[in-house]
Amino acid sequence: MNIVTCVAPVNIAVIKYWGKRDEKLILPINDSISASLDTKQLCAKTTVMASCNFKTDRIWLNGREESMDNPRLQNCLQQIKKRAQLSLEMKNWHIHICSVNNFPTAAGLASSAAGYACLASALAKLYNIKGDISDIARSGSGSACRSVYGGFVRWYMGSDPQGTDSIAKEIVPSNYWPEMRILILVVNDSKKKVSSAIGMKNSVETSELLKYRANKCVPERVELMQQAIIDRNFDKFAELTIKDSNQMHAVCLDTYPPCSYLTDVTHSIIDIVHAYNDAVNCLKVAYTNDAGPNTVLYLLEKDVPSVLGIIDYYFPQNDNSNYIRGNAPEIIKPSAELIEKINRDKQLPGKLKYIIHTQIGEGPMYIDDPKEHLLDTKGHPID
Ligand code: DP6
Structure with a gap:
């Protein structure tokens, strides 16, 4: 097939x-660590097809045909072909690729990681490539290498100049810390961002703080984080997550010209999370931000209803339909006493688009049901 x-x-x-x-x-x-999220709420889905009848390679992304002339995509294909045991016949066949995300691109969530991990996994199966393929996903987008595994994953920076040892490995599988939950707060925002590729290139060229971070802070922190995950120590996990996110954004401000990805709304979320943790006298919620204003909260299942209550109180939706997506838990309204302790009087209606409630999930999965393919027998996208 x-x-x-x-x-x-x-x-x-x-x-x-x-x-x-x-x-x-x-x-x-530097090394990095992430969690792969449940594909039920957020995933890329990709169909790849090879045929002697195709005249050229073609790709469709989220319903639109795009150019194959993209250096990262070409990198990925080259890596695949290098590793593939292609029969002489198959060597000249062209491929068609069709990929969609199950979440709106407008959500502003990084989709390239899931996309390239999905492409690398699909092509690896098509060309019968065995073993680790995180280096192939990496050649499309760095963070994509971590999406080829489920659970908590570490990307080792490696030392080989050719990058053969810059690969991802699973730390623990998806069911290791079953109480862990994730809330993605999608911020209403239309500001144009500097892409993470450009932002981090500028940081490498201009930020002294980044050198200190990569040489001193992360090597220590990455070991502590790995141990916190293995020990299921939420307190330590939360502290390290918060500090590392803030340090990355401090580096962004130390970059010349500075790139600031966080908005006033993000800063309000951060402030309320700290005020809530102080009010309940322990670290119940950790936050982290990538190259954009959306904030991701890591927390334990038992705390989800109260934390959703707090978010709903400070960031009420003008129209509350479909505000909380994904897993549907109850919401516990905060008591007057808790609100008094948090001591923030500002409520910000309409500043969040919606919230996605999810958990840690598996790595890439193949779908055998032919009805699920995104390409028809002739290699054209199915609507
Ligand atoms: C802020 O993987 O998107 O999300 O390698 O240039 O494609 P490229 O960058 P990308 O960077 C993601 C950076 C981040 C932090 C992270 O995911 O570790």
């Missing part, structure tokens, strides 16, 4: 990747 369909997860880093030592090979300046 020359058609393969696969789904792959989005991942959210708790120790951030920010900076490359080799732009072409996509080799990072």
Whole structure:
């Protein structure tokens, strides 16, 4: 069969990747750690098909045909072909690729990680490539290498100049810390962002703080984080997650010209999370931000109803339909006493688009049901 369909997860880093030592090979300046999220709520789905009848390679992304002339996509295909045991006949066949996300692109969530992990996994099956393929996903987008595994995943920066040891490995599987939950707060925002690729390139070229971060802070922090995950120590996990996110954004401000990804709304969320943790006298919620204003909260299942109550109180929706998506838990309204302790009087209606409630999930999965393919027998996208 020359058609393969696969789904792959989005991942959210708790120790951030920010900076490359080799732009072409996509080799990072530090290790990073992330969790892969449940594909039920957020995933990329990709069908790849090879045929002697195709005249050229073609790709459709979220319903639109795009150019194959994209250096990162070409990198990924080259890596695949290098590793593939292609029969002489198959060597000349062209491929068609069709990929969709199960979440709106407008959500502003990084989709390239799931997309390239999905592409690499689908092509690996199509061409019968065995073993680790995180380096192939990495050649499309750095953080994509972490999405080829489920659970908590560490991307080792490696030391080989050719990048052969810059690969991802699972720390623990998806069911290891079953109480862990994730709330993605999608911020209403239309500001145009500097892409993470450009932002981190500028940081590598201009930020002294980034050197200190990569050489001193992350090497220590990444070991502590790995141990906190293995010990299921939420307190330590939360502290490290918060500190690492803030340090990445401090590096962004230390960059010249500075890139600021966080908005006033993000800062309000951060402030309320700290005020809530103080009010309840322990670290119940950790927050982290990537190259955009959306904030991702890590917390334990038992605390989800109260934390949703707090978010709903400070960020009420003008129209509350479909405000909380994904897993549907109850919401506990905060008591007057708790609100008094949090001591923030500002409520910000309409500042969040919606909230996605999810959990840790598996790595890429192949879908055998032919009805699930995104391409028809002739290799054209199915509507
Ligand atoms: C802020 O993987 O998108 O999300 O390698 O240039 O494609 P490229 O960058 P990308 O960077 C993601 C950076 C981050 C932090 C992280 O996920 O570790």
